[in-house]
Amino acid sequence: MRALLIVLDGVGIGAAPDADAYGDAGSDTLGHVLRATGVALPTLGALGLDRLRGLDAPAAALHGRMRERSAGKDSTTGHWEIAGIELDQPFAVFDRFPGDLVAAIESEAGIRFIGNRPASGTAIIEELGEEHLRTGRPILYTSADSVLQIAAHEDIIPVDRLYAICEVARRHADAHRIGRVIARPFAGGPGAFRRTPRRHDYSMAPPRSVLDAIAESGLPVISVGKVADLFAGQGIAASHPTADNADGMGRTDAIWRDTRDGLVFVNLLDFDTVFGHRRDVAGFAQALADFDAWLASFIPRVAPDDLLIVTADHGCDPTHPGTDHTREEVPLLILHRGRAGPLGTRDGFGDVAATIARHLGVPWPSGRSAI
Structure with missing residues (x-):
């Protein structure tokens, strides 16, 4: 059957x-x-x-x-x-992720975020993409859903490295009852950034x-x-x-x-x-x-x-x-x-x-x- x-x-x-x-x-x-x-x-x-x-x-x-x-x-x-x-x-939703959560992810993953606010995924990379290219810092954002999303340009943070950062975030997100951590790789240049198909969700x-x-x-x-x-x-x-x-x-x-x-x-x-x-x-x-x-x-x-x-x-x-x-x-x-x-x-x-x-x-x- x-x-x-x-x-x-x-x-x-x-x-x-x-x-x-x-x-x-x-x-x-x-x-x-x-x-x-x-x-x-x-x-x-x-x-x-x-x-x-x-x-x-x-x-x-x-x-x-x-x-x-x-x-x-x-x-x-x-x-x-x-x-x-x-x-x-319900899973927890945030307008801004708590400082202790962000600090724990940054410390273990060896990175510092920019962003940390609700946004459309396409809008946030247009807004912060150039800063990300300049600083190498991944973009942290959320939405009305219970999601912690991390965006990074594939030429700045390779996809495997982005996935590893998200795995760290998933471990710390459990205590805050966050439904999903989502890796959001993107490509292209200012004014023409585009998300790639290598998204990965960590529930x-x-x-x-x-x-x-x-x-x-x-x-x-x-x-x-x-x-x-x-x-x-x-x-x-x-x-x-x-x-x-x-x-x-x-x-x-x-x-x-x-x-x-x-x-x-x-x-x-x-x-x-x-x-x-x-x-x-x-x-x-x-x-x-x-x-x-x-x-x-x-x-x-x-x-x-x-x-x-x-x-x-x-x-x-x-x-x-x-x-x-x-x-x-x-x-x-x-x-x-x-x-x-x-x-x-x-x-x-x-x-x-x-x-x-x-x-x-x-x-x-x-x-x-x-x-």
Whole structure:
């Protein structure tokens, strides 16, 4: 038995009931992008996305929404809950990292930072990139999410050295309950700095998840994209980092062809990182269309006894004020044994973990299977 779980990072489907508490009332990533651009998504629409958007249309798959139970709206929280981990306490967020934390990282890593404030990743390297080139000091910044991000030019601080600095930061960040430390290498010159694909995420080690349960049963969990980073490699047999969505879809094609059992867990990041945070509505729409076209070509390779789940981890509405994630419900589309019909609004992302566990015959104590 094999399962494929695809997370469209940041593709929310409308404000969650508690969105106002996060400053996200009225957010609707998918709805706003589709209404603004008119982009057609015939494959997703036919599976059930059109029904989820309130259209009177047929649906060829099981379809519903999921409402996050954990506090927060970041990728780690969303992916962890998808894998059956519910957080009672959100990860910590900062406008400025505490002096003791910064000093501890600087002392052990042998560096001094510039920055230490909330910022868009592209904006901060434009603002501080020249100072970084002149001084050799890495750029420290954060966002509304629980992330400690360190940016450095690849010609000034080689990528392996940046990764080593981030590993030091990860050790010290645990005590401050910071969800992720992220290495953000960049290249280019003043006025034309650009982030490179060699980003690397360092997550807190998670509690036991359904990934561990699958691995303990003797079945492999294969990750594509940043999934392994978000789970600190825990429960994952093989990891395939990706440069962008196209790379992720191509790797999924190849891995699925060679997979006979277990779980392939995919994150497609561009919706969030490249388009959502940068408020690029047209780019977001094109990324959705590209995925929809790829999915149409991929579905014939999904056998009746396979399980395919397409969902998301949070919203990242490019029309909403600001540049941060948005607290939204997420779509849930499931292909399994030709079944079709509504799944309603699921109380928690953990129903995905329960569904995968049931399909693979793995014991799992929480969530409600959708199959």
